[in-house]
Amino acid sequence: MPANPNKFVWYELMTSDVDAAEAFYKSVVGWNSEPWGGPDMRYIIMKAGETGVAGMMATPKEAEGMKPAWVGYIYADNVDAATEGVRKGGGNVLREPDDIPDVGRFSVVADPQGAVFMLITPKGEEGAPVPPMTPGHIGWHELMATEWETAFYFYSNQFGWTKDEPMDMGPMGVYQLFRTGGDNAVGGMMTKPAQIEAPYWLYYFNVEDIDKATERALENKGQVIMGPMQVPGGSWVCQCIDPQGALFALVGARK
Template identity: 55%
Template sequence: MASKFFWYELMTNDRAAAEAFYRDVVGWTLSPFGPPEDPYMIVEAGGRGVGGIMSIPKEARDQGMKPCWVGYIHASDIDAAVEKVRAGGGKVYREPEMIPTIGRFAVCADPQGAMFNLMQPEGMDMPPVPMGTVGAIDWHELHSSDGKAGFDFYAGQFGWSATDALDMGPMGTYQMFAMEPVSGPTECGVTVGGMMTDAQAPNPYWTFYFHVDDIDAAQGRITANGGSVLFGPQEVPGGAWIINALDPQGAMFSIAGPRKG
């Protein structure tokens, strides 16, 4: 597998409440993994795991960590990947560590401070769940203090490539990207996300868009379950609609889907 986002994880201060919220809002199937007193809850879309929900670890909670989503980027050699992150101006907050039977992971950030994790999994790689499947990840979006520098970092680290770009006027350029390299000017990868300069964001961050069945119905489920809508519904190029929201514990997340009404 190329160096792509392939796993998405919510760390929260109320795991049971978060499970109930996302099960209803997004439509995920949940399966427990690990000790029954505090299991890691795997979220499934299209018949296989795409991410997980877990309690914020005590050491992170003691340091003030708030509920948030984080994405894992695949690494075929995590030790080399960590050193490359450092050499590229990023930070490594947790050195590579083994999760028995799962693989080795590390906690990192790009030079502007957006968090991401690296993972060198054990076993065979699973094919991605097709975009447009309920619960799958349709889009990856970086809100950075310097969108161009952010793109240059990820392109240099992981071979991601620029696809289309959208002029947002005073807000600058929305640079779309593919999580795969291209070998020439006429070749184009599959666009899976965008990067932008977001001067209003308190800190740079990644947000991930989960596919829902109907954007208006999902909006109703967000508010009915104690979440709050920050932006949208807004139509985007291609005909999909998006919403940026907070779950009841304060973690930001995003959804995308059709408008059926």
């Protein structure tokens, strides 16, 4: 069991070109990679050093037409019960609980406003915790919600998440930091601007040098849609789109 149950424990990219995405993120984030799975399903483990942090796979047939996207897995003691909890809480179940041999049991769900995430009860023990901002790991989780107060109530009710400090973003409203357990905030929620069509989760990958990582994203045919900009605490962030169209973000120091 994780030290902080109900936290994000894995991240996955569903994309239209696995080979191109693998090369892109290895260059930009500094990951190395390792193939996993059998011949009937290609799956790439992306690793920070020797630690697996994310996976990549081709968009499955049942999701054909879906834009390439990153999705996060939230730990559940019992995936079946947690999935039913999401359903009863007003969310949608996009894929009923199923088993991945030697990995665990998972489901695909969406919160009541439509932001997609996954639930998983993994087999085996969790690895040792890593210090915040360790390069190659995920440093922040951001929910752009239709209405953040209602979204927070859902996640708090489902997973016991708690509020940290609220940040006044002026005309953009409140950016509410949250904790999934432990002593530090791990993400934020805000009400999305009207021009953003649908709610989504955005994941920030830690990098050593934000400017060099941003340059690598551009050199490898990614797009930068915001930043780099400094955020409270001194880090710098940059929001990007990979060459296949998946949204992601970077966080790191400016050197």
